[in-house]
Amino acid sequence: MTSSAPVIVPISNTQSTGAAQSQPPIATPAIRSFISNISETVRNGFAQRRPWSELIDRSAFSRPDSISEATQRIRKNYSYFRVNYSALIAVVLGISLLSNPFSLILLVALLAAWIFLYLFRPADQPVVFFGRTYSDKETLGILVITSIVVIFLTSVGSVLISALVVGLAIVCTHGAFRMPEDLFLDDQEVGSTGFLSFLSGPSANSVASVVAARV
Known part of the structure; x- marks a missing residue:
């Protein structure tokens, strides 16, 4: 009596193949698109600035x-000079934050929390913290309360307000x-409103759409 070897039936893993084929291509991260929109908006805004020689023309004072x-x-x-004035206020704000590194660290940490925990989180x-899962509304509420505490109960608020007051006084x-x-x-320039109207663009619209979709 001869022993016959077991027949090996090839099994094709169609489930994994189908799952691999059904996966959508990796999209560009939203944060990268947001940064690209911000840089493009800032470049377009600074393209509308007036020559600085006109701003400091001593004969015109x-x-x-x-x-x-x-x-x-x-x-x-x-x-x-609205673009030039906005740049001046931004410079004063940057100098104030650089001279107060603790406030700068708190502000950067707060901004990072908003970006990675709410705005551009899939x-x-x-959000899971200490084994507890937080919904979008709970995350938004925690971020709002944290922002109020950081801005109004620490030195961040005083630094921002004092920098804005100094910048507006210069302007x-x-x-x-x-x-x-x-x-x-x-006529179009005279009718434009908003101190930072030149910054309104796809970046602001994308942030507003993300917040509106999550609320």
């Missing part, structure tokens, strides 16, 4: 005769003492 004239000068100069990946002083008679404004 004179003392205003009244408060109403100073207010009118500020309004016209703001419409013309919806199918809940208002320059706008009040610079004569705007040599500035030529387009």
